[in-house]
Amino acid sequence: MTGPLSGVRVVELASERAAFAGKLLGDLGADVIVVEPSGGHRTRTYAPLSQDDPEQSLWWWHYNTSKRGVTLDLDDHAARATFRRLCERADVVLEAEEPARLAALGIDYDDLRDAAPRLVWVSVTAFGRSGPRAHDPATDLTLLASGGAVWSCGYDDHNLPPVRGGGNQAFHVASTYALLGALTALLHRDRSGTGQRVDVNANAAINVSTELATYEWLVGGLEVQRQTGRHASVLPSLETTVAAADGRLVNTGVPPRSGTAFRSLSQWLDELGLRDEFPEAFFLDLGAQRAVITSAEIAEDPEVMAIYGAGREALTFIASRLAAYDFFIGAQERGLPTGIVYTPDEAFADPHIVARRFPTPVEHADIARVVRYPGAPYRFSRSPWAISRP
Amino acid sequence: MLRAMGERALAGVRVCDLSGQLAGAGATRFLAAFGAEVIRVEDPVRRGGWDILRGGRPYVDERRGPELGGAFNNHNVGKLGVTIDLRSSRGRDLFARMVAVSDVVTENFAAGVLAGLGFPYERLREINPTVIYVSNSGFGHAGPYAHYKSWGPIVQALSGLTATSGLAGHPPAGWGFSYMDHMGANFMAIAVLAALVHRNRTGEGQWVDLAMTEVGLALTGPALLDATLHGRPMRGEGLPDSNRSESPAMAPHGVYPARGDDCWVAIACRDDADWHALAAVIGDEWAWDGRFDSLAGRRASEGELDHHLADWTRTRDRHESAAIIRRAGVPAEAVQRPSDRIDNDADNAAWGLWPSVRHPQIGEVRVDGLPLHLSRTDWHMATGAPMLGQHNREVFCDLLGIDEDEVADLHDAGVV
Numbered sequence: 001m002t003g004p005l006s007g008v009r010v011v012e013l014a015s016e017r018a019a020f021a022g023k024l025l026g027d028l029g030a031d032v033i034v035v036e037p038s039g040g041h042r043t044r045t046y047a048p049l050s051q052d053d054p055e056q057s058l059w060w061w062h063y064n065t066s067k068r069g070v071t072l073d074l075d076d077h078a079a080r081a082t083f084r085r086l087c088e089r090a091d092v093v094l095e096a097e098e099p100a101r102l103a104a105l106g107i108d109y110d111d112l113r114d115a116a117p118r119l120v121w122v123s124v125t126a127f128g129r130s131g132p133r134a135h136d137p138a139t140d141l142t143l144l145a146s147g148g149a150v151w152s153c154g155y156d157d158h159n160l161p162p163v164r165g166g167g168n169q170a171f172h173v174a175s176t177y178a179l180l181g182a183l184t185a186l187l188h189r190d191r192s193g194t195g196q197r198v199d200v201n202a203n204a205a206i207n208v209s210t211e212l213a214t215y216e217w218l219v220g221g222l223e224v225q226r227q228t229g230r231h232a233s234v235l236p237s238l239e240t241t242v243a244a245a246d247g248r249l250v251n252t253g254v255p256p257r258s259g260t261a262f263r264s265l266s267q268w269l270d271e272l273g274l275r276d277e278f279p280e281a282f283f284l285d286l287g288a289q290r291a292v293i294t295s296a297e298i299a300e301d302p303e304v305m306a307i308y309g310a311g312r313e314a315l316t317f318i319a320s321r322l323a324a325y326d327f328f329i330g331a332q333e334r335g336l337p338t339g340i341v342y343t344p345d346e347a348f349a350d351p352h353i354v355a356r357r358f359p360t361p362v363e364h365a366d367i368a369r370v371v372r373y374p375g376a377p378y379r380f381s382r383s384p385w386a387i388s389r390p
Numbered sequence: 391m392l393r394a395m396g397e398r399a400l401a402g403v404r405v406c407d408l409s410g411q412l413a414g415a416g417a418t419r420f421l422a423a424f425g426a427e428v429i430r431v432e433d434p435v436r437r438g439g440w441d442i443l444r445g446g447r448p449y450v451d452e453r454r455g456p457e458l459g460g461a462f463n464n465h466n467v468g469k470l471g472v473t474i475d476l477r478s479s480r481g482r483d484l485f486a487r488m489v490a491v492s493d494v495v496t497e498n499f500a501a502g503v504l505a506g507l508g509f510p511y512e513r514l515r516e517i518n519p520t521v522i523y524v525s526n527s528g529f530g531h532a533g534p535y536a537h538y539k540s541w542g543p544i545v546q547a548l549s550g551l552t553a554t555s556g557l558a559g560h561p562p563a564g565w566g567f568s569y570m571d572h573m574g575a576n577f578m579a580i581a582v583l584a585a586l587v588h589r590n591r592t593g594e595g596q597w598v599d600l601a602m603t604e605v606g607l608a609l610t611g612p613a614l615l616d617a618t619l620h621g622r623p624m625r626g627e628g629l630p631d632s633n634r635s636e637s638p639a640m641a642p643h644g645v646y647p648a649r650g651d652d653c654w655v656a657i658a659c660r661d662d663a664d665w666h667a668l669a670a671v672i673g674d675e676w677a678w679d680g681r682f683d684s685l686a687g688r689r690a691s692e693g694e695l696d697h698h699l700a701d702w703t704r705t706r707d708r709h710e711s712a713a714i715i716r717r718a719g720v721p722a723e724a725v726q727r728p729s730d731r732i733d734n735d736a737d738n739a740a741w742g743l744w745p746s747v748r749h750p751q752i753g754e755v756r757v758d759g760l761p762l763h764l765s766r767t768d769w770h771m772a773t774g775a776p777m778l779g780q781h782n783r784e785v786f787c788d789l790l791g792i793d794e795d796e797v798a799d800l801h802d803a804g805v806v
Contacts, residue, residue, distance in 0.1 A: 004588035016638075028584050046638040048616040058612040058619070059637055128763075133737045137660075137721040141635065141643060145656035146723035148731050150645060152566035153555060158652050161645040162725055163563040166554035166632035167611050174761075176576035181762040183583035184424050188399040188767050190590055196766040204741050204761030207731055211412065211542075211567040212448070212461060217728035218744060218756040219460030220448035224566075224728070229552070230543065232566035234448075240543060241552065241564060249561065251547035253540075257442065294439050295446030296454050337528075337539035341562065343624035344550030344610035345617035347603070352535040358604050359618070372618045377608040378581045379530070381511075382596035383588050 003029020004383040008091045008186065011083075012067070014041035015096035017202060018124040019063035021175035022094055025182070026066025027376075027385055033086065034064060038071045050367060065362065065373065066388045080107050088116045091189075092182050096124040099134045109197045119195040120185040124178045128201035138203070143170035147206025152213045152224060152232035162226055173209050174202035238309070241341065242316050248324035249341035255311035256336060257294075262287030262307070264334040265314050278317050283310035348372070362390050398425020399767035403586065406485075406492035407431065407469065409578075410441035412568060413542065413602065414498030414526055415465035416575025421582065422468035423760055423769035429488065429785055430466060430776060434473035434806060438778050450752055456778060457751045463775040464757045467747050471776025472785045473806050476507045481805045485509070487790050489517045493589075494582055498526040498574075501536045511597040520595040522585040526578045530601030540602060542568025549606025554613070554624070558631040573609065574602045612637050634692065641688040642668075645725060646700045648708035654725035655708040657699065657715060661685070667718040672702050749774030782806050 006029040012022040014036045026032040036044075046059035070086075072079040084107060087093050093109075095102065102108040109121040123129055126138035141164050144150050149169075154162040181198035189195045208214065213224045216234050224232035229241030229249075240252045256262055266284040269275045287293065287307040297304040315338065319327045324340045331338040342350065348359055360375035376385035403426040407418045415430075422428040432438040437456050439445075448460040474488075475481040486509075489495055495514055497504050504510070504525070511523050525531060528540025543564070546552045552564035581598040589595055607614070613636070616622045623629075635643040640658055642665070648655045659665040665688065669677035676698045681687045688695055703711055708724035715722035724730065731738060738744070743759045752774060760769050786792045786806070800806045 004584040006588075007591065008587070024580070043638075046612075048612055048622075048637055050619060058615040062612040062615055127737055128741055131737045131740050136716055137719055138723075139635075139640070139643075139658040139660060139721045141633070141645075141656050141658045142721040142723040145645070145654075145725045146731065148726055148728060149565075149567075149569075150654075150656060150725045151727055154563050154566065155557075155560065160557060160560070161633065161647070161654055163555055163557060164633050164645065164656070165551065165565045165569065166630055167551065167609055167613070168637070169569070169609065172609050172611075173573070173576075176573065176580065177760075177762050179580050180420060180576065180583065181764060183580065183587060184399045185764055185767075187403075187583065187586055187590070190587070191402075192397075194766065196764055198762055198764055200762045201741060202761070204738065204743050204759075207738060207743060208758040208761055209569070209572040211569075211571065213567060213728050214732065214758055215460050215464045216448045217732050218464075218758075219450055222448065226563075226566050229562065229564045230566070231568070241547070241562070249547075249552075251544050251552070253544050254442070292436065292439055294456075295442055295444070295459065296456065299447065299454060332535065332538040335539070337541060337544055339540065339544035339547035341547045341552050341564075342550055343553045343617075344607060344614045345624050347548060347550045347607055347610075348614065348618065350548075352529060352533045353603070353607070356530060356533045356601070356604070358607065369619070371615060374608045374610065374614060375604065377577050377600065377605040379599040379601075380581075380585065380588075380596055381598070382594050383585075 002384055002386060003027070004380055005030040006383065009089065010092045010094055011035060011086050011090040013095040013097060014043065016043050017096035017171050018094055018175055018178055019043065020172055021124065021178035022067060023063050023065055024175065024179050027387055029383065032067040034067045034069050035072050035083065036069060037073050056367070061390065062373070065390060074105055074107065080105060083107055084112060087112050087119065090119065091186060092120045092122060094122045094178065094182070099125055099129045113195070117194060118189055120182055120189055120198065121195070122178050122182045122198040122200065124174055124200040124202065127203050129199050131201070140168045140170040143202050143206055147203050148210045148213055149206050152210055152226055154226040155228045170202055170206055173205045174200055177205050238312050239316065242319050244319050244324035244327050245321055246323040250319050250324045250327050251339040251341060252312065252315040252319065253337045253339065255308055255315070256287070258292045259288050259290045261336055262311065264336060265311060268318060268330070268334055269314065272318065272321065274318065274321060278314060280310040280313055283307045284314060287311065360387055362387050364390050397767050399764060400424040400426040403427065403494065404492045405429065405494040405496060406488045408495070408497035408499070408504065409526065411443060411498065412465055412571035413574035414496065414578065415441070416572060417526070417578035417582065418469065418496055419465055419467060420579045420760065423771055424767070428469040429781070430469045430471045431485070431488070432471060432473050432778060434475050434779065434804065435477070450755060460752070460755070463749050463752055463755065466775030467757055467771045468773055469776055470781040470785060471779065472782050473779040475805050478805050480800060480803065482508050484786070484800070484805065486517050489514055489521060491789065492518065492521065493586065494522045494524065496524050496578070496582065500539045501525070501527045501529065501531040515595065520589060520593060522582065522589060522595050522598070524578060524581050524585070524598045524600065526574060526600045526602065528602050530604065531599045542571040545570040545574070545602040545606050548603045550610045551606055554610065554630045555632050556630040557633060558628045562630055570602055570606050574605055577605045639685060639689065641685060641692050642695050642699050644696055646703040648703055648711065648724070649706055650708070653708045655703050655712050656723050656725055658721045660721065664720045668715060668720050671715055671718050674702065745771045747771050747774045750777060779806060
């Protein structure tokens, strides 16, 4: 293994909540040993399945790359002794058990820290280990609901329910904090010689990952309202996810603010022969005369507000006249940040993603297939990220 | 938060931080909360305006201006701030002196911008052989789109996160906030910390190139494997349908109406036991319909099941119904509004999730805390975002050893 965490040993108790944290550690080169009960952890049965084989869960595959596996029934006395020995030889223990379960078994951090003072112990729970709600049941959906993400996602029509964003992101968010905590404590341990416990609260993690919904309230006492395909907002805003001429959706991003960008937009209208159909082009030319417009000016100056609005409208208008991909490329080549709404598999096949070799082949000997996995979220120049085993 | 404040986990780590917005500033914010010395470098010519959040909403009162933006304050708590004009040769000299004494250099400009200012990785390494350089951009520093630019919602669109969020029969709803700015920031901070672990063990610095679209794709999970392995389409009739749960398969699973205007409750039955417990709470005849006994049966009649359940939740208060269902051991939560979870949530309050910080102009204001506690060296937040050039003297004189007259001269020349 070559990653930056090469030489770091992690003992992970198999879980739904923190499996992603274990994968991130393993793909960064840590030696991750995942511990399951002898019957296999229940996430081994999670859909989707490989070729409908109930013993080949793609969920399990995805979240358990770069890990070795052992089975231990922690209700058994001898197995607990083995677990202790494993932990005593580890740098990090990662677990997402219900609070108090491990303490009842005599194998919680407090039971091991005297024997393993250098150990970093990461607990990932739904509501923290000791808060008033420590024992409440939760899933990805209910965490995103209580944590505020769901409130911000959905449609202009508030008769439709708000939406849970796809992909079990509550566990992803919690897992990134598990990793941040583990690495922070590890750096401190390497300097001080002393480990500690990291208590990660998934519900709190969602609460602090909702961007302006939180600080509009904290700072100004205002609540955002959800809108279709764009930021939930205190003040209604224009659409940013709009249909291109081929019916596919594009994202028009944050409207231009620099004079250069307004000039590009104005010239693009000319190149497409569309100026006469877009009367607000006048404001683009006013924008082109300025170096930059700031948030403060947009809030204060009506002319700047009109320039800002015309930038957004121009992008929407041009999108309606071009195929989605042509709009995306055309805008970006002119320095105007925009996007195309891909499904994940379409994104996987995008020329840029392919050229960067992001899709990562992993050999699955059991089904005699090479399966392409999502690749490196970060490229380390000296200690490369890698999927070391399926 | 008062636990072990004397000892900071990341004490001794110095970050020369060119990053901003949320995707960059959010990363170094985490490091600062654990005691790293983060020195944010801003452009005096544009008065820090590259970061669109500087001076932007929300505001505590009627005052406006570059120091008064609430989002900027939130994302930059605990950092020092200096101004350097990197277009000028004196500014570049000054910056090089900062790089020389820093462990980490961070930025989230479009690819090529820092190199264009004279500081590609090769130059940073020449100044400081063990420096860790983390660049965070939409598309990474190589590949056909390397020079393209992005924002959170663009990344979400391009990585599949927008298309996979929504209700069946409607266009994608996407994410109503820059989810990827939070995750980009977290992955950027992970990159910094992992590179520090590596440097501390080997003495080697390195460049970490982070592409936000790739971070986004790394979050699309098992459904992507299903598509690449089986060719299962991710676009089509009935998709997306993300209030339901395919992976793992659960039913009922959704967001249901509650009593009151725009009030909703989320309910998830993980297995048959959860369903039977929920049926007992409901107590209506329909809930005992034998078709609903198995997961397969509930999924086959999911529309009907959701309809019944919505009729039950519709007449009840969202907090009350969620609490009754949870007491039966079944996951359920009100869809909490900001006011609910920030001002009326005892659990978040007990965690210390909304600490107050002090900003010289904004005053005392609450900010996002962190969702983890370390038992020995916990995070700490007390001071708000730096004002433009607030720590120029402290950093240039005390840290870099430049004399006060020269700093005054740099100031007069517009370099700082």
